[in-house]
Amino acid sequence: MGEQRIFTxxxxxxxxxxxxxxxxxxxxxxxxxEISNYKCHSPSGHIYFTLKDEQSVLRxxxxxxxxxxxxxxxxxxxxxxxxxxxSLYERSGYYQLYVEELxxxxxxxxxxxxxxxxxxxxxxGLFDECKKKTLPRIPQRIGLITSPSGAAIRDFLTTVRRRFxxxxxxxxxxxxxxxxxxxxxxxxxxxxxSRGDLDVIVITRGGGSLEELWCFNDEEVARTIFAASxxxxxxxxxxxxxxxxxxxxxxxxxxPTAAAEFIVPEKQELFRYLDLQEQFMAKALRSNFxxxxxxxxxxxxxxxxxxxxxxxxxxxxRLDELEPRLQRAMMLIVQAKKMLLKSFxxxxxxxxxxxxxxxxxxxxxxxxxxxxxxxxxxxxxxxxRVSLADGDIHxxxxxxxxxxxxxxxxxxxxxx
Amino acid sequence: MSKKRITFEKALERLEKLTVELxxxxxxxxxxxxxxxxxxxxxRYCRKLLSEAEYRLEMVLQDGQVTExxxxx
Numbered sequence: 371m372g373e374q375r376i377f378t379x380x381x382x383x384x385x386x387x388x389x390x391x392x393x394x395x396x397x398x399x400x401x402x403x404e405i406s407n408y409k410c411h412s413p414s415g416h417i418y419f420t421l422k423d424e425q426s427v428l429r430x431x432x433x434x435x436x437x438x439x440x441x442x443x444x445x446x447x448x449x450x451x452x453x454x455x456x457s458l459y460e461r462s463g464y465y466q467l468y469v470e471e472l473x474x475x476x477x478x479x480x481x482x483x484x485x486x487x488x489x490x491x492x493x494x495g496l497f498d499e500c501k502k503k504t505l506p507r508i509p510q511r512i513g514l515i516t517s518p519s520g521a522a523i524r525d526f527l528t529t530v531r532r533r534f535x536x537x538x539x540x541x542x543x544x545x546x547x548x549x550x551x552x553x554x555x556x557x558x559x560x561x562x563x564s565r566g567d568l569d570v571i572v573i574t575r576g577g578g579s580l581e582e583l584w585c586f587n588d589e590e591v592a593r594t595i596f597a598a599s600x601x602x603x604x605x606x607x608x609x610x611x612x613x614x615x616x617x618x619x620x621x622x623x624x625x626p627t628a629a630a631e632f633i634v635p636e637k638q639e640l641f642r643y644l645d646l647q648e649q650f651m652a653k654a655l656r657s658n659f660x661x662x663x664x665x666x667x668x669x670x671x672x673x674x675x676x677x678x679x680x681x682x683x684x685x686x687x688r689l690d691e692l693e694p695r696l697q698r699a700m701m702l703i704v705q706a707k708k709m710l711l712k713s714f715x716x717x718x719x720x721x722x723x724x725x726x727x728x729x730x731x732x733x734x735x736x737x738x739x740x741x742x743x744x745x746x747x748x749x750x751x752x753x754x755r756v757s758l759a760d761g762d763i764h765x766x767x768x769x770x771x772x773x774x775x776x777x778x779x780x781x782x783x784x785x786x
Numbered sequence: 787m788s789k790k791r792i793t794f795e796k797a798l799e800r801l802e803k804l805t806v807e808l809x810x811x812x813x814x815x816x817x818x819x820x821x822x823x824x825x826x827x828x829x830r831y832c833r834k835l836l837s838e839a840e841y842r843l844e845m846v847l848q849d850g851q852v853t854e855x856x857x858x859x
Contacts, residue, residue: 506795507795507798508793508794508795508798510793510794510839518845518855518857523857524857527843527857530841531841535840535841536835536836536838536839536840536841537839537841538841538842538843538844539841539842539843539844540844540845540846540852541843541844541845541846541855542845542846543845543846558846561846561850562846637836640832640836641833641836644801644829644832644833647801647802647805647825647829648825648826648829650805650808650809651804651805651808651821651822651825651826652822654805654808654809654811654818655808655818655819655822657811658808658811658813658815658818659815659818661811662815
């Protein structure tokens with residue numbers, strides 16, 4: 371096994387610190403307890419205190435950079451819930467809570483639940499921008515889920531009527547605080563959504579405490595809003611209040627009045643807009659006419675369409691001029707071709723045997739029109755025909771006088 | 787005219803499309819005139835819708851029935 375290793379105090383502290391760091395629970399933990407030994411150090415602004423319950427204590431430090439967001443002033447004896455990480459403070463040799471957030475207990479528990487639900491739903495994509503439905507530009511029917519008494523409904527309806535008194539509002543009265551509120555709100559939303567004739571559904575409530583607004587942090591309400599096929603607008607509490615319903619709604623308005631202003635257009639504005647569209651169209655039409663007119667003017671100015679009659683006259687005249695020239699040219703070509711043909715014919719004639727005969731030569735044939743090429747092809751007494759240009763003479767051979775050369779030729783031939 | 791049935795929003799969308807087409811300026815005169823005519827009809831139709839429509843407040847009752855409702859404002 372070898373020797374036991376000996377640590378220095380610093381090494382041990384470092385080792386322990388690493389253990390804390392590796393533990394994910396200790397790195398993000400909620401702790402409830404009562405504050406004691408509260409001290410706000412000046413001028414650093416860091417807050418030091420001890421959290422305790424009946425049996426244990428936990429040293430805590432809340433650095434200035436984190437505690438600037440505090441919404442209340444903590445003090446000794448106050449029950450709180452703190453979120454932070456646990457680590458070792460080597461210099462004093464104790465572990466402590468490094469606080470990130472601090473809330474009064476009660477409120478703190480709600481706040482924790484709120485944070486956890488918010489994170490869960492965010493991860494499941496209920497707040498995704500791409501899932502948000504677009505609102506109609508001009509709604510004709512608005513569904514309204516709220517309490518029939520109270521400031522919110524008045525604020526909303528007054529603003530709607532003032533801006534756009536051509537809309538139908540269908541109120542679904544619900545409780546907007548207390549235990550009954552979440553199921554009522556969910557049911558109202560499902561029923562209004564399933565009607566299918568509403569362009570938008572508004573869920574609204576006036577300002578109130580965190581507990582009073584709590585029904586809008588309900589998971590079922592959130593999921594019903596998400597599942598609705600009608601666009602949902604939320605306007606809950608005051609400007610600084612953000613409920614889960616606000617995060618999941620397709621549009622979050624800060625107040626009921628703001629919701630009405632966002633949802634309905636101003637009637638007079640719409641009339642002005644229609645006037646404007648008419649003006650745009652008229653202007654566009656006019657400019658289109660002008661453009662076409664300009665093109666016509668251009669054609670006219672180039673002369674193509676300027677004097678069409680003159681163009682025709684000019685064309686006719688030119689045609690008259692060209693016609694005799696064409697005829698003349700054709701005649702010349704025909705004549706030249708004729709001459710050419712004649713000279714070819716003459717040449718052909720000169721080469722023809724008939725031509726030769728005309729010059730006084732004769733062709734001699736044996737029987738059966740065998741042409742005679744040699745004097746030795748005939749014997750005395752044989753009938754031959756002498757063909758001249760203008761007729762034939764039938765003769766009998768009296769004598770054959772061969773030339774020596776030819777004789778030789780024939781003999782030689784015979785020898786072969 | 788079939789336009790009688792379309793919603794205000796659809797009418798407005800169509801109107802905007804016509805204006806854009808007209809402004810592009812590559813239409814024949816006949817096409818321009820047609821669009822202009824349709825556009826003017828649409829603006830009239832929209833004005834009529836706006837003038838005729840009335841504000842109404844109704845409430846859903848426990849049994850799911852819908853009734854007129856008044857609230858002091």
